[in-house]
Amino acid sequence: MHRQLAGSLTGRITKWAVLVFWLVAVGVSGAFASKLIDVQNNEASSWLPESAESTRAYEKLTPFQDPNAIATVVVYEDDAGLSEAAVAEATDHVEEFANLEGVEGEVLGPQVSEDGQAMQTLVTFNFGANGWMEMPDVAEELRDIAAIDGVETYISGAGGQAADASEAFEGLDSTLLFATLGIVILILLFTYRSPILWLLPIICAGVALTVSQGLIYFLAKYADLTVNGQSQAILTILVIGAGTDYALLLVARYREELRRHADRHEAMAFALHRAAPAILASAATVIAGLLCLLLAEMNSTAGLGPVTAIGVGVTFLVMITLLPALLVVVGRWVFWPKRPAYGSAEPTYTGVWASIGRRIAVRPRRVWVITTVVLAIACLGLFRLDTAGLATEDSYTKEFQSITGQQVLAEHGLVDASNTVMVVANAGSEDAVREAMTGIEGVGEPSKPVVQDGVAFVQATVAGDVASTEAFDRVEAVRDRVHDVEGADALVGGWSAIYLDTKVASTRDNLVIIPIVLLVVLLILVLLLRALAAPVILLGTVVLSFGAALGISALLFEYVFGFAGSDPGFPLFAFVFLVALGIDYNIFLMTRAREESIERGTRKGVLVALTTTGGVITSAGIVLAATFLVLGTIPLVFLAELGIAAALGILLDTLIVRSVLVTALNLDLGPAIWWPAKLASDSTDVPPQAAASPGERALVDD
Numbered sequence: 001m002h003r004q005l006a007g008s009l010t011g012r013i014t015k016w017a018v019l020v021f022w023l024v025a026v027g028v029s030g031a032f033a034s035k036l037i038d039v040q041n042n043e044a045s046s047w048l049p050e051s052a053e054s055t056r057a058y059e060k061l062t063p064f065q066d067p068n069a070i071a072t073v074v075v076y077e078d079d080a081g082l083s084e085a086a087v088a089e090a091t092d093h094v095e096e097f098a099n100l101e102g103v104e105g106e107v108l109g110p111q112v113s114e115d116g117q118a119m120q121t122l123v124t125f126n127f128g129a130n131g132w133m134e135m136p137d138v139a140e141e142l143r144d145i146a147a148i149d150g151v152e153t154y155i156s157g158a159g160g161q162a163a164d165a166s167e168a169f170e171g172l173d174s175t176l177l178f179a180t181l182g183i184v185i186l187i188l189l190f191t192y193r194s195p196i197l198w199l200l201p202i203i204c205a206g207v208a209l210t211v212s213q214g215l216i217y218f219l220a221k222y223a224d225l226t227v228n229g230q231s232q233a234i235l236t237i238l239v240i241g242a243g244t245d246y247a248l249l250l251v252a253r254y255r256e257e258l259r260r261h262a263d264r265h266e267a268m269a270f271a272l273h274r275a276a277p278a279i280l281a282s283a284a285t286v287i288a289g290l291l292c293l294l295l296a297e298m299n300s301t302a303g304l305g306p307v308t309a310i311g312v313g314v315t316f317l318v319m320i321t322l323l324p325a326l327l328v329v330v331g332r333w334v335f336w337p338k339r340p341a342y343g344s345a346e347p348t349y350t351g352v353w354a355s356i357g358r359r360i361a362v363r364p365r366r367v368w369v370i371t372t373v374v375l376a377i378a379c380l381g382l383f384r385l386d387t388a389g390l391a392t393e394d395s396y397t398k399e400f401q402s403i404t405g406q407q408v409l410a411e412h413g414l415v416d417a418s419n420t421v422m423v424v425a426n427a428g429s430e431d432a433v434r435e436a437m438t439g440i441e442g443v444g445e446p447s448k449p450v451v452q453d454g455v456a457f458v459q460a461t462v463a464g465d466v467a468s469t470e471a472f473d474r475v476e477a478v479r480d481r482v483h484d485v486e487g488a489d490a491l492v493g494g495w496s497a498i499y500l501d502t503k504v505a506s507t508r509d510n511l512v513i514i515p516i517v518l519l520v521v522l523l524i525l526v527l528l529l530r531a532l533a534a535p536v537i538l539l540g541t542v543v544l545s546f547g548a549a550l551g552i553s554a555l556l557f558e559y560v561f562g563f564a565g566s567d568p569g570f571p572l573f574a575f576v577f578l579v580a581l582g583i584d585y586n587i588f589l590m591t592r593a594r595e596e597s598i599e600r601g602t603r604k605g606v607l608v609a610l611t612t613t614g615g616v617i618t619s620a621g622i623v624l625a626a627t628f629l630v631l632g633t634i635p636l637v638f639l640a641e642l643g644i645a646a647a648l649g650i651l652l653d654t655l656i657v658r659s660v661l662v663t664a665l666n667l668d669l670g671p672a673i674w675w676p677a678k679l680a681s682d683s684t685d686v687p688p689q690a691a692a693s694p695g696e697r698a699l700v701d702d
Contacts, residue, residue: 029214057493071418072159156405157418201247226303289580353614381551430456549649621654
């Protein structure tokens with residue numbers, strides 16, 4: 001029945017219907033996919049959960065400060081000391097700044113440092129909901145006005161950071177896409193050794209990405225799905241990487257079947273019948289793991305789940321419908337110069353993976369024990385993983401002018417005037433709240449309270465980097481003080497408060513979601529393999545691989561790349577991608593092992609599975625690892641670290657865990673791996689050296 005269904009998708013007539021369907025789908029989606037950036041929400045406050053104190057404060061701050069206001073600091077510096085003429089010229093700039101389009105409220109400054117070497121002027125802009133996109137042009141205007149001979153000028157504060165980030169990420173979607181495609185094409189050319197075949201998986205991946213982005217655009221616009229630059233970048237990587245993985249598995253199985261069947265339509269029917277369940281299980285595992293992110297308190301993390309799950313779901317559908325249709329349309333010639341002729345020998349039976357399998361089979365227990373110990377030692381690097389968070393200056397992989405401006409302010413004893421702690425409380429308690437805020441180290445003199453519609457507002461500057469531990473300590477000190485004011489119901493917000501609440505929510509998400517993902521993946525494996533022993537063992541190997549990958553990554557971050565630490569959300573993101581994707585390769589291996597074990601017995605079946613899937617799984621792992629490394633082109637430490645850890649973990653899963661550790665465990669345990677089920681063939685299971693045919697004997701002989 002399943003084979004009939006598979007054959008119906010790639011029949012002599014239905015294959016054309018499949019092609020037409022996807023042509024229409026990509027044509028309709030294309031126009032909307034290009035608009036996805038228009039519905040991104042990159043506001044830091046919108047990433048937080050509704051329960052966060054800074055979010056609740058943010059809602060009450062609207063009457064006092066427009067949430068779309070962007071505080072921008074113009075920083076001047078002269079190490080030789082600012083002259084009176086320079087200060088006078090900066091004073092004249094205030095009026096010019098005030099006349100710029102989008103300026104809101106009073107321009108404050110210039111404020112000169114005690115050492116007389118630096119000064120700052122605060123300008124607030126408001127261009128509406130997407131005003132940050134206007135900041136690169138605004139920053140250029142500010143620089144032109146602020147230019148003084150012999151004085152260095154920097155555009156800093158929230159506006160300066162928005163300008164730098166916007167310029168850094170300009171054109172990034174296309175750069176990321178082309179870089180990913182370029183790497184995948186090179187690997188496919190090497191894998192297939194065909195000048196044509198690589199094109200079909202790339203076309204299908206492009207269709208999957210376009211349709212996914214079009215669908216996500218509608219959900220973001222009309223169903224409140226949160227999409228940001230981070231989730232869109234990961235979507236691109238995941239769709240192309242996972243799509244290529246699925247394509248490699250299907251094409252490899254199709255090539256096997258072409259040697260057994262003269263008719264390519266029949267060969268594809270068998271290939272789909274046997275490969276689709278493994279691809280479905282893989283996609284379902286990834287989707288289920290990603291959807292667990294919906295349980296996150298962080299809105300940005302919760303939004304990433306459905307965005308990427310949609311991408312994987314669409315990719316699965318494309319790769320089991322459009323790719324098979326294209327393959328049977330073009331025929332065997334697409335494999336040129338190594339066409340799989342009907343009746344020809346299967347080359348994998350005598351390849352490198354057959355040799356590796358024979359070597360493992362000699363002493364499987366020694367192999368898996370040594371491998372486990374080595375991976376466990378690698379896990380010790382986790383003690384060097386610092387997830388306390390990153391200060392703003394440590395969050396980027398390149399130097400930005402806004403960061404330099406902040407450093408100048410700190411060096412000369414000036415507090416960034418754009419970074420304030422904002423307190424809203426019940427009217428009538430404003431004086432007590434202001435008094436409670438007074439005298440806290442690192443917190444400036446509180447402003448005069450403003451009362452409107454029963455709500456009082458007080459703010460004060462916060463010394464230090466907006467995302468630093470010191471700033472967090474000062475926010476917590478303010479909260480401790482104002483929360484004790486009777487009847488105030490005070491809420492503390494502001495940029496540092498937002499970053500602090502982000503850290504707290506991310507830590508909570510790590511503790512809650514990671515165990516849930518493990519449980520979901522375990523249940524899927526139990527259903528797929530119809531066993532308990534194998535799923536538990538497989539999950540254990542992937543967790544061990546995850547720990548080793550993070551341990552090695554932590555050492556690389558600190559001693560090779562010089563990163564100051566990691567984002568609090570990094571472990572969760574790395575875990576979801578590594579466990580959900582890493583289990584893929586075990587699924588590909590074990591589904592083939594079960595299929596072969598039914599006919600040959602477990603030990604021989606495992607060796608056949610390793611030999612026939614070894615090459616394709618290795619290629620798939622290299623493709624996916626390379627695509628994740630492309631994240632390093634984005635100048636964010638978080639994404640660079642995620643790309644490095646994901647790539648390293650995927651390579652460990654592919655080259656060591658799946659090929660060595662899992663194979664050795666399977667050979668050592670034998671039929672017990674399927675407990676509590678028992679395969680009929682295992683009642684007469686024989687050692688792997690006893691093969692039935694010359695080809696199989698070459699595969700399993702010592």
